[in-house]
Amino acid sequence: MHHAIVSLHRWDDLAGVDDVLSHCLQELGGMAAFVRPGQTVVIKPNLTADAPEASGGTTHVALAEAVVRQVQACRPGSIVVAEGTGMFGLAHETAFPRPEWRAMAARTGIELYNLDAGPHTALSIDNGRYPGELPIADLLLQADVLITLPCLKTHITTDYTVALKNAYAHVPQATRTLAHRHYRVEHALVDINRLRPPDLVIVDGYDGAEGIAGGIKFDRPASARLMMAGADPVAVDVIARQLMGMSCRTRYLEWAAADGLGTSRSDEIEVRGEPVQALGRRFQTGAEEMCELLPGLQIIDQGACSGCRVAALSALQRYLEQGIAKPFALVFGEGDKIASLDRPALVLGNCASRHAHLGTWISGCPASADAVREAMEAQEMVCLKCRHLI
Missing domain, CATH: 3.30.413 (Sulfite Reductase Hemoprotein; domain 1)
Structure with a gap:
């Protein structure tokens, strides 16, 4: 029987990021369980629309830097922090428009990379859900380890966005736009994750965002004050939804479990650290905010x-x-x-x-x-x- 571990801890003080991250990783065997000496490691934050960190829509630089420090202790060959930021241009220099990210890269010696700059390799899956090929960034395909750092958010067009949704930038902006236009985002998400699943998920739940949130509107930070981690992106999403009080049926989560990306069964998921009931609260949904507006x-x-x-x-x-x-x-x-x-x-x-x-x-x-x-x-x-x- 598949058994997934999800580590969940309270994160009350942003400055305590190293301690909270260490607790999360210890319950998964430590960063050394995921990174070996000499390996190429890609860290993928979530920088949606360049929203301010306090909005809950963007991964905190402090968390990314703490993850970099943990990876560096494992003596990797290289570390790249990569995001798809086509709205800010295709040059690697414009990938991270906020100066905090460039300052972090200078302090730690890592590389910042714009996934939209490519190159990409067009791939397809037998019996895939998305019609046609999906161009996946070569950087991700060639990486030994992929660590994804999503935020804890609701989303107007996918119900929620955490581990699985943070893979959307694995394909270029043009492909993302096309999938939205033809209402195939959920189909694309499952196949993108199958083509390059994450090896480790670390969720930035310090703020989190509720309401319409994901993608277009970040004015309702949720002050969730938590961090979670796991190697199974489906299991992480299941627990994330529980933390947000979300029980609606979301197709891409169901499909991801059916296609073997992880388990969605509660009896196959072990939550370590703190219980969901201690840290969770109901987030406002996109539909509820829509009715308000x-x-x-x-x-x-x-x-x-x-x-x-x-x-x-x-x-x-x-x-x-x-x-x-x-x-x-x-x-x-x-x-x-x-x-x-x-x-x-x-x-x-x-x-x-x-x-x-x-x-x-x-x-x-x-x-x-x-x-x-x-x-x-x-x-x-x-x-x-x-x-x-x-």
Whole structure:
């Protein structure tokens, strides 16, 4: 039986990063269990949108530097800190726009690397979930050890983002954009991780981010004050979701477990250090913040998977600035039958067909975000005066 260990510890003081990291690693056998002398080690932080560290959206430099020190003690051949930052240019000099990262590199003697600069090798997987090839950065394919440093965050288009999602920058910006455009992010994430899985995951949960968060909006830091680590990215994600109070069905996590990337079974995961109950709290979801920002919107999630939830939130995302024109509801998931609503409704997905009497049913598994948007416009649920601008 597969057995995964996830180490979980309280991290109250940012300056105590070395001690907390040491505790996490000791329960996994120490850094020497992952890094041997002479090996090439790549450390992959999460620098989404260059958000400030205190937002919870970006890995703290202090954690990255502490990991570098742990790796250096194992006498590796080289250490590279790499991130895909195509929005800041393709040169390695622009990979890390904040000076703190360049100062850290100068202090420690490591290299900073822009994964978007390439080169990349196009690869595919037999029976893969993403249609076609995925170009993976050669640096990662050739590395002996990959250590990923994600943050603890919710995400508007993937429910949450921790270990598995931090691999998205393994492919270049153009590929990431294409996957978003065709609503194939979850498919891509599973195959990207299969092509180059991490050897060690260390989660920066000092702040964490809740609400819409991941990718576009980091103004709700969660003050989680924790660190976690493990070698199984699926198990780490399972415990991370428990810490955030998240029980929704997320396809890419289910697929990753089914495709052998790790275990999602609680009886196969041992949490060492502190219990989840001691450090966890419920994070606000993207859907909940969306309802706050769009008064009159009601989202009724009847146990749907992430497919229809992502379709709904992706369609709504473009109306965050202008708002909605009238109250309406979005219903998805099979759940218990709903007798009636006090507002017009769009019912999303094949599994929600039992609720079709509530309003306009949009079929599909999942429903298409474009179809949701078209239905909102056709029923004048959103203002169309500025349509050409969005």
